[in-house]
Amino acid sequence: MARSPLTSAVLAEARQRPTRLLLTGLAVVVATLFTAGTFMFADTLRKGLEMQASITPADAAVVVYGSDKPLDDKVVSTVRAVPGVAEVAPVTRSSIVVAKAGGTAEPGYWSLASDVGKGPLSRYSVVAGSAPAGPDQVAITDGTAKASGIAVGAKLSVSQYGARGSKDVTVTAVVKGKADYGSVLVAQPATVVALSGRDSWSQVDVAAAPGVSESALLSSVKSAAGDQLRVRTGVEQRAAEVKAQLSVVDVLFAVLAVFTGVALVAAALVVASTFRIVVAQRRRRTALMRCVGATRAQVLRSLLFEAALSGLVAGVVGVLAAVGLGYAGLAIAGRFTEDPLPPLQVSVPDLLLCVLLAMVVTVVAALSPAIGGTRVPPIAALGAAKVTDAGQARFVRRMVFAVLFAAVAVGLLFVPVSKNPFFSLALVACSGLMAFFALIAAGPVIMPLLAKLLGGLVRLVGGTPGRLAVGNALRVPKRTANTTTVLTLGVVLVTAVLVGMSSIAASSAERIASQYPAAVQIEASGGTGIATAAADKIRALPETGSFSLVSRGSVKVKGVDVYATGMDVAAYPPIANTTADEGALRNLVPGTIAISRSGAKDLGAKVGDVLPITGTGGQSVQAKVIAIYRGNGALGSAALHPSDFATVVPTAKPRVMLVDPASGVDKDKLKSAVRAALGSDSTLTIESPGDQKAEMEKILTTMTLVALGLVGMTVLVAVVGVAVTLSLSVVERTQENGLLRALGLTRGGMRATLAWEAVVFGACAAVLGLLLGGLYGALGVSSLGEFDVISIPYGQLAVVGGGLLLLTLVAAVGPARRSARTSPLQALATD
Template identity: 35%
Template sequence: MILRTQVRALVRRPARALLTGLALTIAAGAVFGTVLAHQVTRQVVVEQLSQTPTATDLVVGANPALDTLEKVRAVPGVVEATGRVDDFAELDRTSSAYLQISADPGTGPLAKVRLVQGRYPSAPGDVALTRRTADRLRLPVGTSFGLLIGTADTDDPESARPVVRATVTAMVEGDDDTAYTTDVLATRLAAVDGWTQIDVRVAPGVSVDAVRAKVAAVVGPDARDSIATGAEARASEQRAALADIDAVFVAMSLFVLLAIVAAALVTASTFRIVFAQRLRQLALLRAVGADRRKLARALAAEGALTGLVAAVLGVLAATALGLLAPLVLRGFDIDAPRLDFPVGAALAVVAGTVLITMLTVLAPAFAAARVAPLEALRTASTTSGQRGIGVARTVLGALVAGGAVAGAAGGAVIVLGDSRGDDGNVTALLLVVGSFALAFLALVVLGPVVVRPVLTVVSWPLRRQGAIGRLASSGVGAAPRRAASVSAVVALGVALIALTLVVGATTQAATDRKTASMAPEDFNLTAVDGAVVPDGVVTAARARPELTAVVPYRTATVRVGASQSEVLATDLDLRQLAPQSSTPDPRPAPDPRQPLANATAGMPGAGHAALDQRVARAAGVRPGGFVTVAAGDRTIAVRVAVILDATPLGTGMIVSAADLDRLGVRPGATGLLANAARSGESGRTAAYQALESISPAGQGLRLSVLADLRDETRESNTVVIAVLLALISLTVVVAVVGVGTTTALSVVERVRESGLLRAVGLSRAGLTVMLTTEAALYGALGATVGVLLGLPYAAMAIKVFHRTVPVELPFGQLAVAVVVLTALTALAGLLPARRAARVSPIEALATDG
């Protein structure tokens, strides 16, 4: 009977049930959405990354000989066979540009590219390029250019390589930096003696096994054992491609698990509020003979039913989004497969959500079932939340906090030790992660104690603004356990965001410095095979409007120290490089075990040198000491002025031009750095073409685009950070929903309080602002605690892997995160606040609350 009574109450108020389980709905939707995304992604990746077309019936591998292709085509039952080539050819021009030579029929079921302009190659020398490749290399349709066949002879660098003339006849959709042509024509452009593989299509109705046996009879003995069906070849490619995809989704599941934890915390807090609001009903049930255990079981069953509804809604919502995903992907010209509904996964998500709900509702249910029957005689139907925590909870929180401190201390000892290997890194990382988990658990246990002082600080500006600010602050402070439960979830999300932002900013700064050492400017024009950059080229480069920050330099191979280790020395003047965020940092390498000289922004003077930290370590030298440098039969001694994190362009030391002269290095620049005068791809392309036009052919000059390396590195870091923030946002969404739910339910139990405030003169707008400010305070509390929790663990995580890298604090991004979270929680509380303000004071005062 008790259970039936509770279910009826749940059915009478479905909105409250949906509100109670909203966080669970989001979590269930996220879990099932991840399952569907994994399914769709696997299928899309298989189609996009598979190198074997779906129409392929047989694949002959093991690099079959060139004459094997015609033999395979002559086999009865073979409709089509195409050879695949995978080789590179260098353009016969100043720039060190390479094109991958790829064989593709261009049309038909075995084609992997799609023609978008022109005529697909059909004559010797014809090639097809992607539009981006054609624009960068200035090779539009109709252009003829030379390709150097084979690789340079290292024993005779001056030996000439054969040049084949090629003509661009088409633009295709395919891989960039690739020249496509037919299989027979590809063998004339690439120095190959066999096919990478041969793809075979069998005539309809013909047995693939029978054709396979006939093909095996005509191919060589080495290729005979490598014949596979198209399905087998695609399955092998899929296993390789899906291994990384599965690893990514395993990482994603960890973030989904965090969202589940957040949803469980929000749900437990919500059930406490709901049960507290039904105090009189529960006391009446006790008064008429309801047993505590039966009442607790009824409340737990009510929670399980709420979880069931929430899980079903979450699964349905994720399914709806999954059905829309193929339509969205097709808008980007990505063929997405039809979604197969995983019934087993759906049932598992529903069952798991119900189980989690039952676990979260047990403690509130047993606490509510302990209500005394005499509580039915109280005039209020609700009870105020407990303000403190018991002794047992205090002791437990202290023990957990002590474990967090011990874990952090253990990680610090390993990090700061004189010697540590990879095992030490893993151990320290595990200690830091464990310490973070314990610290968050301590926050959950000791939350009401932590909230009070933080609330005093956070709400100080509000209290000074007037009565509304003081009322909002006191409203949150009146229920510290409730505030702690909600703000803890917000704190988890903000702590993860702070950790990601700090680690991302530090990694980006370190990567920028390292990348700037390898690519200090956009372009690098180098002389090879003992040549020099003509003075006329330097003068012309400085005169071109497409170029800026033109810096010539010399390099020479020298022997350093007693070990006579060979390193590359340069006289590149860092002061002449363009001022930008990625300019090589001349800061000393921060090694605490090695006293360093003060770094300067200038270049080493005559008799002085700046050493890369690896070179200095190998030579056993410190700042202020002397090291010998030898080239040929000349040896000089230089004083080490500073040890750098990294020296530019892969060199090992920077010396003055005078010291290179003393070593007998020939005059004349061996390289020239330059930046594009205009930003963007168009500016970079114009600069590239300008450098190419002023560089005479046949003088041993090679042009490299260093800016692409910087862009790729920065873009990859940005993508990783964006993905992490997107995954963490799931936890933040759950936290914001928790704030909105708490505010909505709090409004219900404080109807009389709201009416009293209206009766004494508080306007409807004032009440709305007060309740919205309370919701914002939940977010501000959690954001403040989250930042304080996330920053030290971010620093520890950085030091685990890079002890000498300085921690970068992105104060602006952190401030934006705090403001945005506070604003989101305020918005979450706005709707229930407006609903409460619409209730008239007379109705509110007459409410039994």
């Protein structure tokens, strides 16, 4: 088939001016890089988990695992006696309380794993020392040794959860193995049983004798084990372990896919805007082609062919950049870790799919501008203005769609709330998507109005360049709307993340403060209570200031089960002075009750009501409601005076001690004194809100950085869109800029004009993005139903707004320099 002359012209121009072809699809390059990087990251992470997740030894031919019948020592003996069995290794992992001998370290909950220590079924290899062999010997994993500083020869004090006694053990080895998450001890199976009190195993690994096949051994073990035990091959067990871990990757990939889609949508909007400029710049050439016989269909095909070619080039460049960055990233990461990293997983079909996706996105985005560029008759086009985006948008049609999308967005917010918080969050997300569509539809109408409003300050500050910049933005409303809308999308996402994380952090901090109102909180573990002697010892410490004992249990209020506390609130200022929704907590005396907000709602109670309180044994009291408070972890759903609580629950023992430091004593000193007074009593756990808050802040900071990294890709695409739009605008306005230079506008003034135009884009996006992002961030947090505090981080949002203006200015640097370099005479001679 003969090639179309128009197609040949497109290819010739691509060869002569390849940078312009790439410039049109530059946003697609960025989006494709992100897409291909997502595929490779997920595949590489999956490979890494495959290397780490399969913890069952390769020599385990058969595995006996969880079933209705306990896997006790009798099962192990039965399996060991099966013909063809070479070795049996019972496996378990328990929690245990660990401290350095002599109480020199604060007890913590560690994992205690069993291992045979040698042979093909051993899960750990010795790095230093010798494998534990006796009942008082343990090994420590390599990761734990690095984190804790404990070395071979150290003495540790270990005890069962809730037990009063402890036992000293010696660390004889540092071992290395999979699933090393830190705080892990390893010992012989018999030692694990003795230290943890477990009487069953989670799994029994079985090795085959030489010459015995896996299938034959499986059949023999199944016959001996009977129907009550589950048996499968080692291959099946390892595959199940890998599958369980890979579910994390699937969830992660689903999240990444959402942000990839957002980046591609942003890239499509940028392509539509830039391609519209390209079509406008070629109107005279297109008209000439129509005059010499080219049909509208031929012109349309040539434009779409150019779009496909641009998408192809952008896709290939993006994929190659992703592969290069992937190899470089793994090489750099390998310098900071001793563990082997998986090789970069490069899937050719996935990369080809990314290139195809880039082409499709580019062609779809260019379709509307291409069709619009072929509708003007040749003679009219020859005399038409070069800027086709000038003039007002079609108001009625756009506003109809905008109103419809906005109505759907608002309607979704009033859908009855589901008990599933993720469904509620999905409704808010869908509402935000509809609001964004409304913004796209109404953009050419709204953006000029906003630009005119904000342009007053730009005209005042920017002088002549500022006035020219605002005029340029106002006369091309579609282009201004498209460029600003993409920027707005990025700002909305960033703002929503910051508002959401700030609200979650504030709510979590409040929850921690209510859960741990004291500087130091001592809680009894298991079913034990706090002994009177222990309470008196802590109360008598010179470092102790405010002190309170708290009892907890279930009572019936108006016949409804309520989890209540017994506490002398009036004697403990940190809670007594807490602001309640109604009433005052300091008024809690015998014969009264304070109820949480949710408890009052369930009971239909209000301040002043007298409620019957009944205990498990039938004892009852009448209590008047003196306060309704917001959810408080320390008080539970209701709070009674200790005398009333003892009446309705006479068997209850104090479960918690709340201790604050005396005047002039810091929290750490109080904590050390409490630890020394309690000694090695592992039935009591010491907690501090500072520790919980620090851990919470660490987790939220990580989550925020990850989320900002993901939404940052959309911002990057948007900024690239600004640079591309301004670059093509410079080419489009060459003669106009030359005339301005001839009339006296300096090179600096020309650069300032482009910079102020970028500021107009950024300011419009910042205003809309901060408002919409703040709104939907708050709605998203509220929809989860778990967080009571909505926190707006005004300082961070101000940084976002200022940062956006700075990025748009950076995007304008290149186009501004190119515009200023062209001489007036050369510009005026350009056609």
